Amino acid sequence: MSIILSGDRPTGKLHLGHYVGSLRRRVELQSDRNNQMFIMIADSQALTDNFNDINKVRNNIKEVALDYLSCGLDPNVSTIYIQSLIPELCELTFYYMNLVTVSRLQRNPTVKTEIKLRGFKQSVPVGFFTYPISQAADITAFKAEIVPVGNDQLPMIEQAREIVRSFNTLYDNILVEPTALLPKNEACSRLPGIDGNAKMSKSLGNCIYLSDTPDEISKKIKSMYTDPSHIRVSDPGHLENNTVFTYLDAFCEDKHFASFLPQYNNLDELKQHYQKGGLGDSVVKKFLNEILQQELAPIREKRMEYSKNLDYVFSILKSGSEKAQSIAAQTLDSVKKAMGIKYF
Numbered sequence: 577m578s579i580i581l582s583g584d585r586p587t588g589k590l591h592l593g594h595y596v597g598s599l600r601r602r603v604e605l606q607s608d609r610n611n612q613m614f615i616m617i618a619d620s621q622a623l624t625d626n627f628n629d630i631n632k633v634r635n636n637i638k639e640v641a642l643d644y645l646s647c648g649l650d651p652n653v654s655t656i657y658i659q660s661l662i663p664e665l666c667e668l669t670f671y672y673m674n675l676v677t678v679s680r681l682q683r684n685p686t687v688k689t690e691i692k693l694r695g696f697k698q699s700v701p702v703g704f705f706t707y708p709i710s711q712a713a714d715i716t717a718f719k720a721e722i723v724p725v726g727n728d729q730l731p732m733i734e735q736a737r738e739i740v741r742s743f744n745t746l747y748d749n750i751l752v753e754p755t756a757l758l759p760k761n762e763a764c765s766r767l768p769g770i771d772g773n774a775k776m777s778k779s780l781g782n783c784i785y786l787s788d789t790p791d792e793i794s795k796k797i798k799s800m801y802t803d804p805s806h807i808r809v810s811d812p813g814h815l816e817n818n819t820v821f822t823y824l825d826a827f828c829e830d831k832h833f834a835s836f837l838p839q840y841n842n843l844d845e846l847k848q849h850y851q852k853g854g855l856g857d858s859v860v861k862k863f864l865n866e867i868l869q870q871e872l873a874p875i876r877e878k879r880m881e882y883s884k885n886l887d888y889v890f891s892i893l894k895s896g897s898e899k900a901q902s903i904a905a906q907t908l909d910s911v912k913k914a915m916g917i918k919y920f
Contacts (some may be wrong), residue, residue, distance in 0.1 A: 581720035583616030586636035590643040591783035593776035596764035596826045598724040603648040613654035614718045620659045624703035646879035651892040657900035664904040668713035675742040686731045712736035717904040719752040727765040748914035763825035772801030797865045802857045809856040836866040
């Protein structure tokens with residue numbers, strides 16, 4: 577049996593970057609009943625840079641839960657829980673802080689990138705600065721062996737592994753070193769925004785959300801960044817940094833051509849035609865729109881159904897959090913015994 581942990585910060589509805597980065601993979605992993613799945617809504621972590629907008633985080637817990645369920649996460653198989661309802665995670669984080677230096681946190685590439693993105697400079701909140709330690713607590717509390725992530729999160733997993741090794745060497749060999757599970761498809765590791773920005777971000781307004789209407793999806797695809805030098809249909813097109821083709825790499829399968837673009841057999845043929853010239857961006861965008869509409873329609877329909885029964889959704893979060901706390905409490909007890917601070 578493999579123990580798998582993943583999660584998302586509730587700062588907004590989930591978008592395609594979340595979906596191809598790890599959410600779609602979680603649903604696949606869930607189908608193997610040999611896996612034990614823990615899915616966390618990381619509200620405590622979201623508060624580290626949204627401490628002045630508590631309602632934003634609070635309200636989006638519901639939105640993330642709806643996205644989880646509509647994508648196919650099954651609460652009868654996967655434990656879905658709210659981070660702040662597991663106080664043991666805070667205590668584990670406190671103990672782990674003694675195993676990490678400030679300089680090590682400053683060298684973490686993910687932390688450096690996120691601090692720059694938010695413009696914190698020297699005014700970075702301590703909670704945000706130390707969230708790799710919090711993430712290590714999230715993972716080790718459930719003795720997770722596998723953590724589905726994108727490439728940008730690899731430094732976080734490595735830092736968690738370092739904390740585990742330090743603890744096990746200093747005290748007792750009770751914590752489990754996690755392993756990152758990357759998307760099968762390289763294009764899914766970090767899907768760009770529709771504007772060509774390397775990061776799909778709610779704050780940048782360059783996302784396609786899982787809950788977007790068909791019209792919203794269509795409008796966003798039409799506005800997608802492609803190749804600025806591809807002015808005329810006859811011009812040769814470039815694939816590098818062409819957002820539409822990056823999305824096709826992430827979503828397109830050979831079967832889609834038979835349904836929506838039968839003059840081609842596969843994506844390689846489409847790319848070759850585009851690079852040679854004679855293929856307009858509008859044709860490629862229309863093809864992508866057909867694929868995404870087909871992919872997202874059942875997710876959107878399920879979301880609407882779950883939205884009609886929010887009491888049921890919150891009951892899932894409550895029972896999942898109770899189960900998660902029980903397991904985290906056992907790990908914390910083991911940690912305190914290993915450290916010699918289980919006094920009575």
